Amino acid sequence: MEDYRVIEVKRSIFEDNDADAERLRQALREENTFLVNIMSSPGAGKTTLLERTLEELGGSLKIGVMEADIDSDVDAKRMNDAGARAIQIHTGGMCHLDADMTRQGLKELGTKDLDLVFLENVGNLVCPAEFDTGASANVMLLSVPEGDDKPLKYPLMFQVSELVLINKTDVLPYFDFDMEACRAAILERNPAAAVIPVSAKTGEGIPEWCAWLKRRIQS
């Protein structure tokens, strides 16, 4: 049974996205809904991470998910199957979401009764970092196969993310990935960033990530 909607969002009419994002963040705070913007490269494992997170937190929090994609609705289907209220946002070819596009998605999802909403942004390390979505927190997912040099190449993404999850630790033996070098490169870009290694596949690090989320929601 498919119980999620697919919506096409329109380009924002607001010239000042930063101010608009601040308005959205304030509105969410007033209704006690915490919005997490999750960003990564294509295929870093955002959707699998969210499936695991829903398993872990779905019993204690009411959670919704907005899946943004250029095309396809396979991710919203997976979220729906995992028990979350989910919608698919089609960006009409655009490489990012801004605050007003996020608002359009939240309106369709319906957030008044939700404690936590995940926005799975378009898989892209460049453009999503440039647009404040109005989220309560930005979380970035880097995966082991991408390499430990990514903070050098995509500086803004690491600067705007308060938490970096390093996913796919289960395949660390098969890649030349230096966890400590990566952590140091992240902290060079953003000294305040938290870093948690995880494997959405095996569940390693998922309790630490969920504990971070709970602390952050309550703060």
Add this chain to the structure above:
Amino acid sequence: MEDYRVIEVKRSIFEDNDADAERLRQALREENTFLVNIMSSPGAGKTTLLERTLEELGGSLKIGVMEADIDSDVDAKRMNDAGARAIQIHTGGMCHLDADMTRQGLKELGTKDLDLVFLENVGNLVCPAEFDTGASANVMLLSVPEGDDKPLKYPLMFQVSELVLINKTDVLPYFDFDMEACRAAILERNPAAAVIPVSAKTGEGIPEWCAWLKRRIQS
């Protein structure tokens, strides 16, 4: 010894990028320089692929490389170390290159004596697909860890690429990646696409890729 330059390219002054790209393609044809635009997600292995390719073809063809990145010049250094004439293009935060930005890079590189030039585009599956760089051929590199569903999610990238290399076949045993399903999804987006599985790490498929290149240059 660092023997490559870093240049900052400016946004194009041409409104019609498609026409400008056609002019660049024609100019390159007249001087017998073949320009290959290589696109992929961050960390799919473009630079390692080019190192292997230089080993294989460097003896028979004069090759140059333009490395595009938001920041850092680690890739141009690697190309220079591998024996290619290389430059680093900084896009000033932009997520793609257009034809005029490519032309600025080619001018700095100097192409009159080169048979083959690789443009390593910004790691991104969205924006680079939207802008014709004027290249003689578009090649897309998908890596096994990203998953076999990427052609569903980033349709334009697969439509504009005449060859899809599927990299990191050495780690196929550790990922749920269905090569035949991926091939079928690519061909659904682009029935004319060629598909070659490769491992830039072990060298698997590199001779086939180089044979494809040589045929394409001569055609």
